[in-house]
Amino acid sequence: MSIMGFPNQPFHFEKVLNELWPEILTWDVENFLSELKFPMTIRTGQKQSIFSQKESEVSTVASVTKTEFLRRFHSKICLHEWFYIDYKNAESVFTKDITDLLDWYKLNLPEAANYKDAAFWLGTAGAHTPCHFDTYGFNVVVQLKGHKRWKLFYPGHELTPTRLPFEETTVYSQVDVRRPCGKCFPSSKGLKMIVVDMREGDVLYVPKHWWHFVECIETAVNVNLWCPLPSDKIDQQKEALTKLLLRKFTLGSEESNLIHSSEIESFASNEQEEIELNFLSKSKKNLDPKTLQEEDAIVYKDFIEFLKRNLETNPNCKRLEPNIELKTSTDCCCLNDQLDKNPWKNVINSVLQNNVLEAALKNLVEIS
Template identity: 35%
Template sequence: MSESSKTFKDVIEEYSVPCLCETNEIFSGMDLSKFSPNGLKSLLKDKDLKWRVGERTTNDLQWESSCPTRIATVSQILEWNGITNCEDPTPVQKESQSILAACCQRHYWCYADYMYMKDVFRCREDYVNASLPWKELGFTDKAGVDGTMWVGTAGAHTLCHFDTYGYNIVVQISGSKRWILFPPSETDSLYPTRIPYEESSVFSEVNIRNPNLTQHPKFRSASACTVVLRAGDILYVPRHWWHYVENLELSVSINLWCDTELDAEERLRESVTRLVIGSMVPSITNWNKSWVTPSEDIDSVACVEKSLEYLNNSLRSLSTVTENSPSPCTNEQQIFHRNGLPISINPQCLRPFVEAEACDTMPAEKKRKRSEQGSVTRRDFLKCLTHPKVITLIANEIRDVVASMNDTECESEM
């Protein structure tokens, strides 16, 4: 393929590290401000959205299941976000305080995350598709409504995790957002966990903004890329890169998850993970809802027959995958031309993440209790069973068993 015929997708897939495009020219001629907070206020009018509410005054991890959710319109969020004196709000602002059960954005944050564009803009698919022409960038199987929208106030964040499927393209529509990205090689340093369980998400136990180095000593040596996205920027997040994301101000972004040929392997591992967790549910009398994210239906997860169906479907999909030679990789800056305009694609560099002042945050009393306790809980046991290394071993064993069964069947037919 000649350099001049390459699409943005072709170029970006050559990278094995995150890349930043600081430009508005990728979507040249398109008015993305229609998806800004004020644009959404006009587009969505009185449409209710689900907002997760968290505290800005705590250093604790705020898992999704521990955050209350409220129903509010974009207009009500904008009113609330504009409160300068939480003790003397206007009548409209006071109403927004009541709806969110939160005094103001200095103490709380609100996040409408994981919103599928096709759901948010139902009956306006043509409008969204014309506004976000992914096909023109080489994503020929993607339309504008295939993206996901994230709207949040300052402090709203997504805990550190990696997505098991594909890679990620992020467009910052308005405001600014900090991304802290760790390579797959840092997985052990990030203490991966599948509790809480969410399909296709592997979480880190580390509190990225306030790490406890006594509890997670390996994190001290972790290296990361830190990127601040501003309006018009595009970020490429490669497959299996960990990321912690935080709004620095009222912010809107849209992302696109893109499949890869390696996803067939991941579907098998995800099926195994779901089956292991689902098999445990019936044996636990007081199942803790915090062990799954709110997006998962616990009854569905506990349905072993359904999980076995997923498992066998993933095995069948694997049998049809053909191995291709790896794509060429570069970590050098490249210039991509769109509509005759040069666009710089800038790979990001890794640097040690934990700052010198990072310290042990565990009180001495808790240290003693922790060292004295030493007992394993059901949660601990389940975390070990679903650790990515263990899941990979199980998935490989399943493949070997199935291959052996197939060989036996072939021999019996001869």
């Protein structure tokens, strides 16, 4: 446990949902598919690739009907392509209300965790999310069906972060965890990671700012909850400043790949820029990290007790330590990235480093 009492290491609970969420565990994959609202947008990628496929590099298919998805799902297309229904709001993606089946309160999570924001994921074998960390809150992941593998790294590990293409709340790694290049990214050599195999009924607690790469080993279904923290106020300041800086860098630029597709509408809005400016001007006060961490522990005191109690009494609950070395290639195995050719890439990433943002925020406080 951390000094403040809030866990700063991942926890893995095996089969804990058998008692806590028994009804939804009786559903099979076909049950989930039959209750999903279509049409919807999905992501697809190639199974044959030995490299991670960035979200900007895979295909996004809009308005997929249930008939079309089931045709893909049950055909030989699955032999060479993967499909991902991802980031869907668990409250609105189903044809009927299943909120009673997703009882987060039984995991001792307070209403402050925003149950309504839970996300639903269904992916076939090979579907994956590139290595990244989330800027806000901690993550509680519930595996409902199938097998999903998580690779986790300490927040302090040097995995060469990048904000490009920019997506609020997400910081991506330039290191391909599937096939890491020791020549281009020497700092990744010898890094230790945690590998967690999530199966039906398992729960995973991912602390704030932990790097993670996630892949479906077989068709898998899960829900997760990103739980907001009082200490997110500091990260919200940094994200607002990051967006303002990026607006200036990309003003008049035709380089659309600097911005993630999900952010294009926001960056085109002058009104949104005003909101960010107002937010920064109102939040210039110096936020004390220690005080905010104490608030984190107060808001989630019951969840902390839940983790401690299970660690002491439940043989299927484990606090995880990085113990597997990331194997890097001695030869360059990096794929060419169009962003590498963008002259703004290094400039923007250097300006958006954590220490630069902290210095800028400090100056905002001093001149207010």
